[in-house]
Amino acid sequence: MKKIVVLGGGIAGIESAIFLRKYNFDVELISDRDYFYIYPISIWIPTKEKNFEDVIIPIKDLASAHGFKFTQDKVLKVDDDSFTLEKSGRRDDFDYLVVALGQSKLKHKGIEYTYSICANPEETLKYSEKLDELIKKGKGKLAFGFGGNPKAKEAVRGGPVFELLFNVDYYLRKLKIRDNFELTFFAPMPKPGERLGENALKMMDMMFKKLNIKSYTGKKITEFTPDGVVLEDGTKIESDLTCFIAAGDGHPAIKSGNLPQTEAGFVIVEPTNQVKDVENVYAVGDSCALEGPEWKAKQGHLAEVMARNTAYNIALKEGLEKGNPKTYIDHINILCLMDMGNGGGLAYRDDKRAMLIPLPIVGHWMKKCWGVYYKLSKLGKIPRLPGM
Template sequence: MTDILVLGAGYTGVAAAIRTAVRTRRAGGRVRLVNASPRFTERLRLHQTAAGERLADFPLEDVVAGTGIEFVQGRVAGLDVERREARLEDGRVLGYDKLVYALGTVTDASVPGVADHAFVYDDYTGTVRLSERLAALTSGSVVVAGGGLTGVESATEIAEAHPHLRVVLLTRGRPGSMMGERARAHLDAALERLGVEVRTGADITKVLPDAVELAGGELVHSDATLWTTGTRGLPAAAESGLTVDARGRIVVDSALRSVSHPDVYAVGDAAAVSQRFGVLHGTCQGGIPTGLHAADSLAATLRGRTPKAFRFGYVHQPISLGREDAVIQFTRPDDSPRRWYLKGRAAIAYKETVSGSPIPTFRLLKRGLVPVWVFALSAGLG
């Protein structure tokens, strides 16, 4: 038997675990999946949870049922990559022969006050606390820090669900700056329509209990602050001796193995994956393909074969703008914008198709099938 331990049960970890179980079953693989929460969190939809929407509940034991995967509930406290052991907060120690590290990233709380006074999307329970805070406000201001995809989706979702609240989006650059001009124009119009106050050129120096401080000393009043700018890998990776990059992500080779400890595979946001156009940035779009490729690499290694090199190209930048609007920017493989984009109802339909519940994808993986969209992303586009 080969003991395979998968740490983290987000989109990428679950996909990696199921694919690994299927591909290594005949080679004697035993897969255990470790996660702090017993439920699968649709992290792509946390902005909806923040705005008050209750999403479907998916117990992880049900998600992996029928695969032979053993689910272990527990929070990872540390790794010993020399002894090949993972230590959980409750003291349990899990040994492994091969490890798939899919613990993702956490919010970069290096700006003073973020850890103490801001809400973040690091987990489901923290997002529910934000939802409860917003529901309790009969008036006041909500500050969303960060003008990337997550910040824009959160600001528009909250503004639509709580029209009695003032929503301020603070960003250094233009919201949706990675998109093409026409897609950005639609995004700007949606922010204006929903009454979101956009402050560009905002350099936040401190988060206070009831305000956000900008460079120069200006205070922007806030009854609830959501921080969506900047992420880092969990300290466990660097502390274990694994080679990591400046953001704490595990540096991997073309087979998605750690460059310092090849028995460790890193996937999703937790991995620094290099392609010809640069290092992948963390999205579900790239996450699930890395999880599947790591599983295939691991299975090939157990069979004494040489793993194939991971190749990937981006396809789109989908942004919801509340429940009644969206914009999709189609991209080149390096994530730069193409001319084509969708808006309005067409964009909503497209986003629901590609960013809907991953449960159907997991069901296909259990049958040994790979969704067509994964082939499109990983067919040498990088």
């Protein structure tokens, strides 16, 4: 039985382990966290609709449900023939290696004065605590923003910022204190969210005006301070609490290794997710560079497609499948159910169309239901829907 090691316990890593086990491979998953964190539903932690336990699945439970081995350790380096762990040192005991370590974040000056909801989960918990403190005071200034990476334009996380912004706005309105808070959005690109198309941009602008949310776009971020955000033209956005999602950057373990990588530190892969010129190593999810149209973006559903394809392609090499290798290229699209607390919108874009469908009230509950489905289906307690 072939031994396959999966590095990373995020969306791509967990999906890789689950689907590799369907071919009865000997699978070991290595992660520095002992839980799988479901980022898409963590937006509700600050607004008290979810707590930490609601948005995690212990990896030991997933390992038990699907039959893979779990090792908790931190990956320090990944080479084309081995990897190095913090506790266990260098290892090369695998027939295939799947790199699913995700990405790190660009380091802006003063980033320590901000909180991200797409980084270490502890930051979301700290943000929630700080928001509680301001709510107890009864007033405050809140800033929400995200950044870009010129070396990897697809490594941007904007959707969660919009979701948190709208959810916090609705939360404050429910508490009847919204008028005492100033909410501001900021981003360095002139048209943040343009990947979703012109209709999405118009709707976002309309929502900002309707909800009295200030907006600063098209100006680079100079630095963050304890009381705000400084932009390149000297403008300072005053803020008592800043949520900021920095653009993605290559993972340190990849940057320190010898896998072929882009200038930003993302692994270069073939459309089959096999690492370029490395026969038995694959990279999936945020760890790898993407080919595709200018508007392409790294998203969870694409990471899962890559993971499933990788399992199939390895099985194909081992004679357990028949047919042609599968690629992620045909699956590049943007799909996002954007929650707003009291509703939502379904955003979709591919090469042929871009649309945003408003879903008042029902959109919020659709995402809530998806969160329940996602946890139960990952644990194998309910059947998975085709393509999900």
